[in-house]
Amino acid sequence: MEYKLSYKEYSEALKQNKLLGLKCENCGIVTVPPKMVCRSCASPDLEVMELKGNGKIQTFTTCNVAAEGREDEVPYTILLVELDEGPWIMG
Numbered sequence: 001m002e003y004k005l006s007y008k009e010y011s012e013a014l015k016q017n018k019l020l021g022l023k024c025e026n027c028g029i030v031t032v033p034p035k036m037v038c039r040s041c042a043s044p045d046l047e048v049m050e051l052k053g054n055g056k057i058q059t060f061t062t063c064n065v066a067a068e069g070r071e072d073e074v075p076y077t078i079l080l081v082e083l084d085e086g087p088w089i090m091g
Helices: 007-015
Strands: 019-024 046-051 055-063 076-083 088-090
Antiparallel strands (some): 055 076
16 A cells, blocks of 8 residues: 655645645545545545645644743644644644
């Protein structure tokens, strides 16, 4: 079984402001980040697709305490977003 979308390809696309996902040809569910099989039905029949990157913030938190060595990075906010295509991503 081969990766339809590797993490390297996924990361390179992010650097170009593109969000790639995998759409299951069996059930239609979109998976982000890339996986070997569909997150819903476990089918390996996946198609690479570019997502619009639009969605709704479902929750967020602001971190005020940093891990050791990252004290200069606080505060920062982490979001959990439900994309219009269905999957949830954190950023």
